[in-house]
């Protein structure tokens with residue numbers, strides 16, 4: 198992942214390019230772990246030791262508002278951030294709090310067809326993302 202990608206992404210959404218923003222976005226783009234605000238905060242201390250938790254939090258909110266990243270996880274206490282742009286589901290371990298990407302086009306098709314049949318009033322489904330909560334049994338990740 199080169200520096201120009203994060204630079205380009207910030208510019209694309211109309212954000213001013215600053216070193217902390219570049220560094221925070223880089224952490225998110227390179228991470229497969231769906232970091233929490235605390236994870237990002239501890240990682241960024243290596244390159245930007247002076248940065249405050251409030252700044253990290255504010256930056257993540259700005260990124261979310263401009264759709265650079267999205268919040269994942271339904272529980273308010275375990276909000277995580279995801280820089281992946283494509284629609285995808287997650288496997289969430291309730292013990293370790295790990296969150297893994299989960300792709301299953303067959304599952305999405307099943308849900309899409311089911312929802313179509315259901316014909317929900319006054320609502321059009323545009324995107325399906327499923328959170329599966331459970332326990333990682335084989336900790337190979």
Ligand SMILES: [Zn+2]
Nearest residue numbers: 279281285298
């Ligand atoms: Zn994800």
